[in-house]
Amino acid sequence: MPRWLKLYLSVTGPLALVALAMPGLVVFGLFLLIIPGLILGFAPTAFLWGCIFAALRWLGARWLAERWRTPAALVATIALLIAFPTISILEARERAALYDLPDRIPAAPIRPTGDIRLESRLPRWDNPNRNLLGFRPYSCDNLCLALLFEPGVRSVTVNSSARLSHGEITDGIGRLDGYSRTYRLLPKGQCAMPLDPDLVGRDGLYGTTPEENRAIAAYWALRLGNDVCLAGETARTGWDVLIRSGEWTSGAPFPNPWSLSPQPAVARYFEVRDRRGPLARRFEVSVRALSLPFVIASMGGLENFRFGWGFGTIGANLNDGRSPDGPLDHVLRFSPIPARSEFLPMLRTSLQAALADPDRGREDAVFASLKGYLDALKGAPLPSADRALLLALVREPRVATVDQAYQLRDLFADDLPALRAAIVVRLLALPISGDSRTQSLGNTLSGWPDAAFTTLSADEARLLRDPDRRTRAAGLIKRLADQGGAAVPLLLEIAQTHRQRRNIVMDPDQERSRPEADDNAVDAARIALCLIGSAARSALPALELLTPTGGGFEKMDWDRMMLRLGKPLTRIEKPESLSGTTESYRRNLADWQARFDPARSCGRL
Template identity: 30%
Template structure:
């Protein structure tokens, strides 16, 4: 028996150390089953062996049977308290569902308690999400008070008021069109199929987003106040998932008196099995062993609970049917506003949301023309983030002067300046051979140049006349920016620019080499930076054998560096740059 226990312990050790081997063994059936049950079998055999050792030797087979029975009973007794506690916690978490005979009608002030806030995206806890937006559109609802967190102490009241009655806050809900994700999947399966379903859902999302944009630009203003009002109806969404505790997902609707008008829950809990065993959980990426548990659930097997979907099914007016004409009206009003140069038309507020609505695809010729007019209109602020969706890396040449004007404009954010400069730096070679006064302003103004460092590289289009400005910019960065992260974009842009120039930048070699060989080199911070400058110096005319390197380097390291530079030079593309 001892020998069998040792053998089983060795097999159990293999299974626990390499659980993926168990999964592989299951394809051969018998080896997999042996490995899978080995940990549990070893525990019971080791316990039975210990008990058998305490019994008289002459009892023989009876003692062995008694030892196994005693080990099983003892294991069950040890696991029973944990099972009992788990079952009690599961029962305590259950609340009886309350079903309403007819859809609920919401009126007045609504309090929405989101106790599932830990599952939201960061930064959305204090914003009006898709459910908040949908509730605001329910006929009869005056306001929605969001109460967030487990204790629901942080309260923000959202309200739609007539446009012009309060200053324009420019607040808007977060992705109100996401409410359609909570609609039943089979809703349109009978009348649509395949790609038509996807197209229908996409069109419906675009319609609701356009409807909201049009509403906030023409008819109403969304306001938020950090005060709570007395609610007529309270909606409570709970989602609690903690280790070793029951998982509770619940939606409740409470009347003004606190009476429960509707409740729907899903409670799940995994309780330790008695008698205990070690269960194998197969996975293609993370197979593992764990204590065997029995799953308790108030729902069906693998049921997914969506509290917002439950609310949509049981609240009158919450299901939305957006206007199919909304996208066309948004586009029409936007075009009219772009043509109105006399005043800051409210329709310009539609510009950025309209670009966002185009998605991450190349726009049609007509839409591309509208995008061009939007970017060219400096009355439309903060276009950078939206423009990234359709022009992430390159942009048509006709945007040249527009982007420069955007960089110079005071209202442009630093992040947008960096993006616009990056687009300029990727325009065709020779584009900036004849720089305009505004482009020289971006180059010469340190306050603009810091955010638009990528554009410095295009001084290479000037050929030899561009060398001296680049050297002056590099020297200014070294002298005025003591920290590497501050001067890094400028240093790298100058490096790329000199590499583009190649032999035309030969006059810059003495200064670059002198800076490179300093003990505390101001133009490098890593091996990658050093490699880039060596490639640039080689492009500028310095032979590979003369490339500078630390005096401590041995011959193998020097040879490796030279070989690396040679290979990079062979496939160097001036249009692509070094990075």
């Protein structure tokens, strides 16, 4: 064996052993200095290739002269590193073809009718109705509700597709599990136990814009509040149309990383079928085979970093972030909601009736249509009837939250005092343990015109004196900056009170969101003091005692405020959790102060 080859193996061998035995060192090397991590990460492959080359050169010594051994071994090594994975790749292609199913593209969008079976890999749990039902089945989410509102659809049964076999997917069969549930829309008053649809975080399904999605959700809320109710029952076994999406694998989801065989086939699929067979289908299959060339690769994340044979993907890329049910809006046809000219009067009448009826509770579906109502009012002068209705809705405690509250400022651009008064009345009327979702309504006040809060109303002053309710009025606390130095005593009291409350261990029966609410109040006071600047210098000694001890960025925001008030830069220390030196930290603070912009520099709520 040549001397240079011995040296190569004696260097790469120990490095490969270290990397394979302690893969965490590779991660550490990448974080510390990139080059050491890259060297350690490649060492196992380098040693493997060297061993193959050395073995082939040794075998060639029996038939080849010395001068031909090295080039012959090099060519043979390259050929072997390509040929060996090629066998795996061909086998992977056969496996992918074995499990693939033909795609089917419908000539026109499909209109669902009858009894629908809706299956997905991870159906949402019915958390909104868990206490009412006493158990937690699969929920009726926005797709379920969209189907139920289609003329001709009688029911939707929600089920899981997680444990289906390839044969069951092919034949469109499969059993219900213990969490399956059938949902129907019944005339209002006929539901023995009316249910809430599961629309948390989702505003509709088939709109082309966020506004259109909110309009769909508002239309559903309008219907649920006035003429229909959602009912659940034991899951029915029969169906007329099956809408199924999910993922499937032919073997263990986490195969042995040192196996030389192709990994199990994985498929992502979506299908709509009736009793006669598939109407629409997209089936994507992927199999991982040994990569070209043959290597030892790293895999996993920080918590499970490891090595194994390098693999490449044959077939579809299933790591593209797409959902299996992505084609829904192209395959299914849904009836359009009424036009804006029809829809707006319907919303207005429904909301007025709900406000006038004291029996309509806080969670009544009609109040959820407020988002769509706000969208429908955009782009036109606000009629007086809608102005009065909006103010009543803002003041109404039964309206749990006012989403898109920022739209209110635009709608009331010529009458902001009336909106301001209504918001304050609403915040004052909230119980101490009120819903934290009203935070956005209080934050809206921060966007009022300059100097709007130089003088406070009696209600605003009363709200700011109430430690329990002012946590939802962060926008008002921030706008105390309009008063300059006169607001410093109140801002200091707010910061002290809520910092202290934040650090108290809470009683389990108290409002669970209070720590976050207290943080919001302190942050709003910090922003106001930062905007006031040197006129609040008298508060420096007291604020020094409130310096955060937590995260680095929280302390950095606090240090910026203290610098604005007049604290010497030389007395500011860098948070330990931030990188760099104290000198560089102080330079960054000085640069921030030199480029100070009242609109951005102190932060936003």
